[in-house]
Amino acid sequence: MIRSVEVDAGIIRYALERKDVKNINLRVRADQTVYVSAAKSIPVKTIDALVKNRAAYVLKSLNAFEKNAEAKKDERKFVDGESVAFLGHNLRLKIFQSAKRHVECDGSFVSLFVNDSKNMDEKRGLLNRWLCSEFKKVIEEIVSAFYPKFKKYGVEYPKLHYRTMISRWGSCQKKSNSLTFNTALVAAPKSSIEYVVMHEFTHLLQPNHSKKFYQQLATFMPDWEDRKRRLEGK
Known part of the structure; x- marks a missing residue:
């Protein structure tokens, strides 16, 4: 139970x-x-x-x-051709030595421009910061799109937090009106990320996983079960 x-x-x-x-x-x-x-x-x-x-x-x-x-969590080797999971797609990594550190992505490749192409910490830090930044943009975009559904119930715009989690994709703190999302979701398809956002948003109305919670979730997102199955790889 x-x-x-x-x-x-x-x-x-x-x-x-x-x-x-x-x-x-x-x-x-x-x-x-x-x-x-x-x-x-x-x-x-x-x-x-x-x-x-x-x-x-x-x-x-x-x-x-x-x-x-x-x-x-991070076991990547940061070499050319390595796979990087991003929003349901597998991008290929390219490493370039450059005086200016930055990241470029064309939808197929993600290119890291680093000062020292052999420095693992530099490559890891640059890629993780980019993934986190892109993930926050996606979450903020989805939350902004979904918020009108909850505003009519008197819900204030939530505070957003991001962290690494093992067993949860997200969490809701109703008292502080905040939603927290697992940064590992950056690898998931956007439709599944939308499910997680809607799930946690609904907890601002129904804190428990009661029958009423799932009824309300289904009202907001009728295909939530399909999205959840895709997220879990089922």
Whole structure:
């Protein structure tokens, strides 16, 4: 069973398993999932309250795992011909030595102009900054297009944040009216990115994954399931 609780910093989603145990056991896993086991006799409200009380620990652990994942995620070699996933397409990398660092993209190739073509950190930093910048442009464009659907419900224009995540494509913090998106989405087709934006936007109206949430999501985006399947490669 997947449950969620709202805390000051946002929403914590956790998997609840009923087991023959005496206490409520909470663990934050390396894949950034929160797991709780508890006896069937313990009310869900009591379990939710415990998760809320331990929110600081949960969020600190999730943040630590995210930072660790970010440090390990980039295994590219940054050589000519290497594939770069970008908005559902595979671009080919080209490396050029240049006095002025910049990036050019023609839809087939992404060219890095660097001071030192052998410097891995320089190439990695330049490409990642470009990907992040392009990703932010896409998200801002989609949010601007979708916002009128939510403005009529009294939703203020959300604050946007970007970070590396392992197990989530996005998150919504209703109290702070902010949406956070996984930077790895830059590799996904734009139609799937639109699904993630709409999903998180809908959480500003319906914080839980209730029946009403999915009904409202389907009203805003009737083909959301197809977009989700494409995102997950199914």
